Structure formats: C-alpha cells, structure tokens
Amino acid sequence: MAMISSVRRARRAFAAFALLAGGTAFANPQPWQLNMAPGATSISQRVHEVHMIALWVCVGIGIIVFGAMIYAMVKFRKSKGVVPAKFTHNSTLEAVWTVIPIIVLIAMAWPATKLLVDMADVDNSDMTIKITGYQWKWRYEYVDYYKKPTAVNFISTLDADSNRIRQPGSGLDPKSIKDGDYASYLLNVDKPLVVPVGVKVRFVITADDVIHSWWVPALGWKQDAIPGIINDQWTRVDVPGIYRGQCAELCGKDHGFMPIVVKAVPKAEFEQWLATQESETAAAKAAATAQVAPQPATQG
Amino acid sequence: MAAANPAIHDVHDDHDHKPQGFLDRWLFTTNHKDIGTLYLVFSLTMFFIGGTMAMLIRAELFKPGMQLMQPEFFNEMTSMHALVMIFGAVMPAFVGLGNWMIPLQIGAPDMALPRMNNWSFWILPFAFLLLLSTIFMPGGGPQGGWTMYPPLALQGGVNVAFSIFAIHLMGISSIMGAINIIATILNMRAPGMDLLKMPVFVWSWLITAFLLIAVMPVLAGAVTMLLTDKFFGTSFFHAAGGGDPVMYQHIFWFFGHPEVYIMILPAFGIISEIIPTFSRKPIFGYQAMVYAIASIAFLSFIVWAHHMFSVGMPLGGELFFMYATMLIAIPTGVKVFNWISTMWGGAMTFETPMLFAIAFVVLFTIGGFSGVMCAIVPADFQYQDSYFVVAHFHYVLVTGAVFAIMASAYYWLPKWSGHMYSETWGKIHFWSSVISVNVLFFPQHFLGLAGMPRRIPDYNVAFADFNMISSIGGFWFGASQLIFVGVIIHCVYFSKQKATTQVWEGARGLEWTVPSPAPHHTFSTPPVLKPGMLAHDDVSH
Amino acid sequence: MESKTVAHRNASVLKTGAVVVACSFLFGFAMVPVYRIVCEHVFGIKLANGATSATTANLVEDTSRTVTVQFVTNVNSKLPWTFEAERPSIEVHPGKLTEVWFDATNTGGEAIVGNAVPSVAPSNVSQFFNKTECFCFTEQTLAAGETRRMPVRFFVDPQLPKSVRELTLSYTFYTNEVATRRLSETGSPLPAAG
Ligand code: HEM
Ligand SMILES: [Cu+2]
C-alpha cells in the first residue's frame, strides 16, 4: 500500500514537474492540438491516463481487427480464383472473442473506477466557491477560506475585445487579440476566478435560469449547473497558471460566449488578492447602504 | 433455378395490376413496394434538407468569427438538422427498406396491415411540413437542441407547441410502421420460413420494431410533459414548482439510447445481407448474429444515463451506467468479428454495395471505439458535450447508419428498378464519400480532445485549422451525394443494362427469385422453399 | 386470398401492439414517481420536501464528531428579494437538533409570494439530513420592503457515514407566480375556500 501510494506520489510529482517545465501554455487549447492535455491537477493527470489507456486499447484492437480485414480482402478475392469456403461457425473462436473483450473491458474499468471514487471525494476541503450559471455569464462567490467566511462575490463575463469581434459582421480579426501571449478570442473574461495553488477547493455549482455546464479541461472535469439543484465538485491545482474553459451545455443564443478563466496563484498571493477584494466589497456595500433608495438587489 | 420458382408464375397472372392514376397509385396506395418507394424518396429528400442545414452549420464554422448568421439561427440549424436527419432521413429510410424487402424476403404478398401502412407514410410529410414551418414563425424554430432539455427548450415561443405536435406525429407514424412490421413478420411468413431461417435483415427489423413500440411512446410522454409545463401550468420539470429538470433527461434518454439502436440495428441487418453475397459464403455465426442483436436491444434499456454523466449523479449510479455501457461493446464486437469471419475464406468481389459495407464495418467500429471511450466516466467528464462526442455519433450514424442505407440502395436498386446502376459512378460516389467523410469527422475528435464544446457557433483561434479542414470535408461530402442522386436517376430512367433475376452472383434468398424489377404483386401464392434457396437454411448453429 | 386466420392474427398483433404502446406511454409518466422512489431508496437522494418522519424524541447525540453544515442561498434573478443565512455555516454533532435563521427581504415595490427550493450536496448525503421545521415547507409572502427572519430546525442523522465531514444545504427562492397573481387579485395568496 505504502509502496503504491509513494509510487503514485512520485508519478504525480513528476507530472507536475513536466507541466511546470513545459509551461502551462499546453494546458489550454493549442493550434493543431491532437490529444487531451494532461491538465493542471493530479486528478486531471489521472483522467488523461485513463483516456490514454482506453485510446491505446482501441488502437491495439483496431490494428488486429482492421489487419485481419485487410488480409482477408487481399487474400480472399474472386479474382484470385479462390473457391469460397463453406464454414458457418466456429464455437471455439466465438467463445474466445467473447471472453477476451470482457477481460480487456475489466482492465479499462478498474483504474476508471478507482479514479471515479477519488473524484467523488469532495469532503475535507479548505475552501468553498459557489458557481452560478446565468444566461450568459458566471457568478463566483467565495463562501469560505479555511473556515473563515468571506464576502467576495463577482460576475465573470466575456471580455470586451472578444465581445466586439464576435458581433456578426464586425469585420474584426479574431486572431488580433492576445492575453499575454495566448490568442484568447472567446477564451477570456473580464474578471477571472482566482484560486490558490495546493489548496483543496470545493465548488458548489448551480444555475439561475437554464442548465449550464462548468468546464475547464485543465481541471479534468465538467459539472452541470442546474437551476434549483446544487452539485459539488473539487479541485486542487498543482501548478500556477491561467486555465481556460467554456460553458459546455447548450444554454441559448450566447452559449458559445460565456467562457471561464481560472487563475491559479501561489497561496500568499491569493490571500492578498482575497483581502483586497474583501475590502473593496465592504466599501461598495457601505456606499450602497448610504444611498437612500434601495437598489433592486437581485443576483442578476 | 428461377424458372422453377412458382412465384414467377404468379407474376404472369397479375402482371399489370398497378393502379393507373397518379393519385390512385401513390396517395391511396396500399402496396408495400410503392409505399416503400415513397418512404425512400421522402427520406432522400429529408437527407438533402437536413444536409443543407449541415452545410450552413459548417459554413458558419469554417473560420473563427461570426460570418453568416445570428447565433439564434445557428442553434435553430443544429436542432433542426438533428431532428430532420434522425426522424426524417434515417428512420424513414429503414422503414422504407423494411416495407420493400421484408415481404419479399419472407415470401409474403404484402404487409400485414396495408391500409395502416398508407397512413404511416402519409402522416410523415405533414409532420415535417409542420416542423419545418416553425422556422418561418415569429421567434423561429426550436433552438434548444434535438434533446430539448428544459428549462431551455421551454424558453421557445410558439414553435414549442408546433414542434412537439410534429414529434407526436412522427412517433405515431413510426409506431404504426413498427406494429405493421411485427405483424408481417410474425404472421405472413411463407410456409417453412421458420423464425431462425429468416434473413438477418428481417430479424434486425423485428427487434427494432419492438424497441420502437417500447420507447417512442416514452418520448411522446416526455414531450407531452414539456408541453403541459409550457402551456398548462404543470411543474414536471420546473424547479420553482417542485419539479426536477434532471428528470426530463432521464425520461428523454430512456427513449434516446434505444433510439440510437433503432437507427443502427437495421443497418446491422443490411450489412449481414451484403457481406455474405459478395463473399459468396454464408454468414458466419447466424444464430450468434441474431442473439447479439437481441442482447444489444436488451442492454440498450439500461444504459441511458451514460448521456448524462456530468449531471451530478451519485457514485453508484455513475458506476452502474459505466459498467452496463461497456457491456454493450461485447455483442457489438461479436458482430464485427462475425462479419470479418464471413469474409474470411470467401471469394470476394468489390461492387459498390460491398464497398459501402466494408467501409461500414471499419468506420462503425471506429465509432464503437469512441463509444467505449465515452463509457469510461472519468474520461467522459472531459468528452461529454465536446466535439469528441460529435465525432463519435457521426461515425456511428453517418458512416454507420447512412452508409448502410446507401449500401442497401445499391444492393437492391437493380431489383427495384430492373436496371443495373452505373458501377463506375457508384464507385466514384463511394470513394468520394468515404474519403470526404473522414476529412469531415475525424478531425472533430482532435477538436473535442483539445476542449471545443459542441453546439457553439464560434470558437477560439486554436480550433481554427481543424474546423476549416472539417468544413472542407463537409462541403465535399455534401457535393458527393449529388453523385448518388445522379446514379439513382440514371439507373431508374436511363440505364440500358437489364438486371437479371438474381442480380448478384452470390445472392441467396427469396427476394432474388422474383424477376427484376419486382412486379407490383409478388408471392400472391406462397413460394415453396427449396434447399439452397435461402442464404442460411442449414443453420443448425 | 389471405386466409381468415391470418387476418385475425394480424388484428390481434395490432391490438396487442396498441396495448403495449399505451402501456409505454403511461410508463413515461410513471417514471415521474418511479424516479423519486429510486432516488430515495436506491441512491439516498431525498427529493420530497417536507418535515422528516423520524422522531426527534430519542435522538442520541454523537459527540465524538462534528459535521460542518454549510448554508448557500440563491434568489432567482426574476425575484427582487435578498436572502441570506444568518451564518454561513455551523458545526454540529450528529443527532443534535439545531436551529438556524435566515433573512429574506422584499426589495421590490409589491407584495410577492416566494417558494424556497432546497437542495443538499453531496446529493446522496441528503438522506441523513432531516428537517423538522423549514420555511421551505410553505410559501412565503413578503410585502414590499418587508424583511422576515425564518428558522430552519434540523438534525444530522447519527448514521451519517464517518467519512462525511461537511455538507451543503442550499436554498433557491423562486417567485410563486400563481400565488402572487392571486395575492394581487384577491388579497390572499391562498386559493379561495370552498
Ligand atoms: C459500442 C457501442 C456504443 C457505445 C459504447 C456508445 C456510447 C456512447 C456514450 C457513452 C455516449 C455519451 C457521450 C457523451 O455525451 O458524453 C454516446 C453518445 C451518442 N451515441 Fe453512442 N455508443 C455506441 C454506439 C452508438 C450507436 C450504434 C449509435 C447510433 C447509431 C450511437 C449514437 C450516439 C449518439 C447520437 C450520441 C449523442 C447523443 C447526443 O448527445 O445528442 N452510439 N454513445
Ligand atoms: Cu451556459
């Protein structure tokens, strides 16, 4: 047991190192990208692993099956003057190709099951963030941080540059905008979700109007945001960086225009950011209560 | 051999009993062949209407930036494209093939319930007129996807009522078609045509018909609940009123997963006819093929929630649906292995139907592979609602169901029309389609794995290259289908090459004992089965 | 030419088919209650919104551990209310009957009837979360500008698996359109008696 877990820890450490060395750039969609990226968390790396196992199993079976077919097509043609055989079944063969796939499937299901059990373990988190999907934006509320309630709460929407370019007939070039050195068209927001590195973050996810789905590939999962229902998920980001995603459940006309940006920063930097946000929120609240007419304080 | 067949004799008796007037012949027809033709022509028309929508979608996705349309219209196109292709193109094509071929293959004079047959067909054009007309209504057509998840689907305007009514009509049509097929197969077989002597195509349709009557009414129930939620104040799916939007997804996919098998089982049947013919060798493992179809149909009732892994099911549910879904791969694998074993040791020739059938086996298997990958829940947390899934279901539906339909069209066209189609142009159509369809759909795997969600009208520039390739493949595939129409028209109206009774050297079965073209009435007296006449009459196993 | 028996058998397939179709249509609707039953009894997801039937009389407090119950409040964007929990979370011993308060304020210009929809995460822990009193059991009517304090009394079942140390109780307030309309027309949110 100890052996296995230390091996796994070593493997994860290595994967995290690989990600650091390669830069976080490869956690986000790249031109000509062919495969799933391993992502930024140990869970996303394991998701990538089960994906790769399944992929290679399929490639292997494919080579055998398609190889046999090609062989048959070359060998058993009428033009070569073959006389067709008459056999119609072969019980041994049929048993073999029923049993072998069962074994292969079990081999794929086993790591997937273990991973799924770990992904379901939302307990024992260090902080909670509530995500609410709206047509067509996200609201993030920092509920608590190490048991301490926080009052940070903001809306995150498509950035202004992308929004200008995406208007039908704008004539503007989607390649023209960059966030850092990432061509960020439709994958950038006005205000990203900031999370600390190395901290187990629990997300509680819901929606206001229709069903949305919160998907950041680098975190390894997507979770539907459903009106009236609260779903939970968790992540622990290993590597600082900017991770981009999108709404993944059709939610109306601007479904394609409600991106997600997660900015993972070192813990100290995060705490500073949180403090600044809290004082800003407090100031805004004070200003609001100072006004005579009550604002229609909806959550929209 | 053919001359010894008593069926030929009948033909001379009622050889010109076609109704004369156009309306009599087509509108009031109760003849299974004419109704089959109507279904097939309807299906081809819908294939081009749905295809036009697909071309618009691919044009918008040709490069990043909103080029041609408003996002609302884009959503309308994706929703309509799927509804038209599923309920208008693929399902009616199979019903048409069933109508034409099942009586011929089991030696029946017609379908069991000929007048109901007429209704089943004639409901369809009205259903689709209704559905398509919503595009021109205020607020446009349905924009919530073919899955119509509430609450989104309920945000639509009047189109909600019209499209739900249209879906009810389509459902009634296919239910009537299914009952008719069941009655025909159970009651109308020629003497000696035991259940386990029937061609695999007939078997596949029998099982499909049971699936249809079991699940189409469930869809009708689901959309009826949508209707009452929208217009009559119920709260089946409104969280505000104590309903549950997730419950809709369960009910929908309880229909939806068997539905995807409704679209593939008859294809399995067709391929199981064509491969033995052109391998000149009986099908390998006939009984295993039949049992595989039956077990796939059974399993299809207990896997539905694999379409909703990211909805937030409890662990136990996710695991159950993962294991059950993976199980389906086993009977599916048996089918693929048996097709290859049928080819093994045969004397193959590669006419157009065989080419499409071989492409089916390869490309459907690729779709099956991505299906198994999607069954793995943690991986599906990434694949779900991404282009990877779009690639998956287009491999099983386009290179699966649609290729099988095209294979069957080439296979049976000589029997229907009495002429041979142009083999050269058939092959051009095949190669053009098979290359372009892979250019179209294979890169979509990459897009999904890189993180592109489905059902979006615009995307980040990182997705640009593969989308452009995919669109080019799309236009090319679309254009290739014009060749198909050309080949059909040429074959029916202009081809000078007469088809023989048997048409294909390796063909076995009752449909190849009637002349080509098949006369208006066949098997008015039941055929007498002789050894060697059927494709597999010595199936002791 | 069809023999009479074939016609008969065809008619009986038609009849049987029609019965199957009718049954599966009804089955679609039967899935509504079946879904609830399966959620509750197979997966332990409580969908019914009402007071627990468990008695609180002989509740045994499990002082050996504490569970954090976190409160999350949502207001549907069509409803001009604010709604907050008095405290964002509370630590309780399983088996202890606990009371927490929530505040709702109608910031709109008219009286509105609202309904709160509860939800618990992780969903299969909801079977261990029991409410004896909740503002979500009934509709809430708030006059323009009115604020109301509302209690929830609950206990966590001592059977709760040891591995669970935190759970979230979420409420979403929605406008009850029917009752609100009735309120503005008749002055009472309740349907007229008799
Ligand atoms: C080996 C057999 C198959 C397996 C294991 C399989 C598995 C799956 C899974 C798990 C999904 C859900 C993916 C997701 O949304 O995340 C899916 C989607 C889908 N599959 Fe398959 N599948 C198989 C064969 C087929 C066949 C034969 C068809 C139809 C001819 C089909 C049509 C579809 C369609 C249409 C969808 C997408 C539905 C939607 O979201 O609109 N699949 N499949
Ligand atoms: Cu969304």
Ligand SMILES: [Cu+2]
């Ligand atoms: Cu499915």
